[in-house]
Amino acid sequence: MASSRAGSRAGGPRRLVGAVVAATAVAALGACSLVGADDGGDAGDDGADDGAASGDGGGTVVLVTHDSFALPDELVAAFEEETGYTLETRAPGDGGALVNQLILTKDAPLGDAVYGIDTTFATRAIAEGVLEPYQAADAVADYAVDDTGSLTAVDMGDVCINVDHEWFAERGIAEPATLEDLTDPAYRDLLVVTNPATSSPGLAFLLATVGAFGEDGWLDYWTALRDNGLKVASGWSDAYYVDFSGPSSEGDRPLVLSYASSPPYEVPEGATDAPTGALLDTCFRQVEYAGVLAGAANPEGARAVVDWLLSPEVQAAIPENMYMYPVTDVELPASWAQFAPLATEPFHVEPDAISANRDAWIEQWTDAVVG
Template sequence: MRISRTATLAVAALSTLTLAACSSGPEAPDASSAAPSASAAPTGTVTVVTHDSFYVDDALLASFEEETGLTVELVAPGDAGALVNQLVLTKDAPLGDVVYGIDNTFATRATEAGVLAAYSPAAPAAADAASYAAPGAEDLLTAIDFSDVCLNYDLAAFPDGAPAFADLTLPEYAGMVSVTNPATSSPGLAFMLATIAATDEDGWLSWWEAMRENDVRVTASWSDTYYTDFSAPNYGGDFPIVLSYASSPPFEVVDGEPTTAAMLDTCFRQVEYAGVLEGAENPAAAELVVEWMLSDEFQAALPESMYVYPVSSSVEVPADWAEYAPLADTPTTLDPARIDAMRDEWIDAWTATVLD
């Protein structure tokens, strides 16, 4: 998924408002039948299945519940990979009604397993979301946000600018780089894919072998790499180059001055989607959640709440993002079907090369 605060995934216990009510006026003298009642709005609980980095402001969530009469329950089985795996394993008894957090590295696995029901939102931002659609799954997954997974560097360690991606294997950068394991981390997987796209499928393992010889550090999670290893002033670790996001540097500004920057030649474009789950108990409510995630209110909150870019063109990112969090002009990408076909093989090859 992306830098994000760990969500407190408690069941939202706000009271449920009942919106659907039937009423009838006095019968007209010549009426032969009762007037038809309006169709009922969805009510009850809607369960959102998401990754464990999902965060939404309590006030924003409460406003959605008040406006719709729904109670939102959050279920988080793990990171993006664990999320999709659990959806596949439980597709005959789905964990909830709607999912958020399937990204483009796992989209094909989810769609081919049949865990999603067709739904195309009507929100104005749906047109913007369509430009980030998962190929072949346009009616199953709706893009909500995107980000660039990139190496970040400590400006104090490199006053003349960051090294180029191709130079990281040189001896002068030995012991300077901390990344996350692609088998256990969504950004780790995205960065592994970036190295495949940047070096081609024949040369990427040679690059990683050289990085192993250059004492690259591998952690299990983004938080370990970023919060513990990074030498940036806010953390004080031992590694001046760490894996994170292009959107990280605005949060490391100290006394009005940036202390970190992203290496934009190392970026992989990551897109996160929402979708209605096949077999959902409350599919109408699930559709409302997807529409809500495309609303201006939800989209505008994404940079501060989950540190990702909104897909909607009608909302503006914070001013410091424009200055300190530029996106890569040419981020690396790979065909989702190719990722799905090769993901496990690539991870096994990476593990054998870097860790074994």
């Protein structure tokens, strides 16, 4: 659905509040956590000790997440009943902030397990030694970051430019389809994206342009976007709700950086057509991972959490609660099959290249695009 919630990475469509999103779901998304204390305070200290002492179920297991983790209460209750653990979550921020905090606290870990490390930061987390090697037995090999076995893929989504179909139809203007189209003067002042330094969807889109134009051409592409009236927002919420012209939004720009899973949440109940859509030739695939934190007080509980996140029940709940695609073969909501197809050929950058160049690319982008 990755950290764009209020200037983060993966918030993307996880925070969409269209006509079909229930108020309870929105409340869960904004709350950062479903169970336990999630304010980064000391509420879990005793529980973590209890979990470490138990060793065989029971006590507290602390899951550190980005701030859009949300699963139904009944799934959490079932996990607790089946394992004997009490699940507590802590959310230090978006996906980028999450990894930064894990690195800063690796000598005194914030919890036992982590969920929400995404493609753009996975290699950094591994290199910094914040993870203990562990993968769920059913981990999907196609999404492995490397051969250390430190992360298990849980969900994924395509970061893509979204288009307001109604805006273009009303004006009789053909919609863009490709990255190259976005630099056409016909689309001047129509696009808003998020800053890759403050938003993981923004970073994912930067990587899409690296994958599309190569290391020698991506910066020229961004210069062309800038010269064509590109607007840059700090986070997904501002871009989508303030600048975008879609039904849930208040702005006047009909092209916005979001996710392929955004359009279903703009469809009025009973409607057969989506007012927005994703441009599937502009996408970068973002995978979110879970793992066991090195030095965890309750490593057994952490492994149980990682396994649980890949269970059929959790995987089936991901689309309508965290607005990402499950990585296992579970049935998608009908609206997703109709309105949220994945890109057939998303742009790709090798994890090692991301790790080696991420900071330099962001610095170069900043100098060229926002100064």
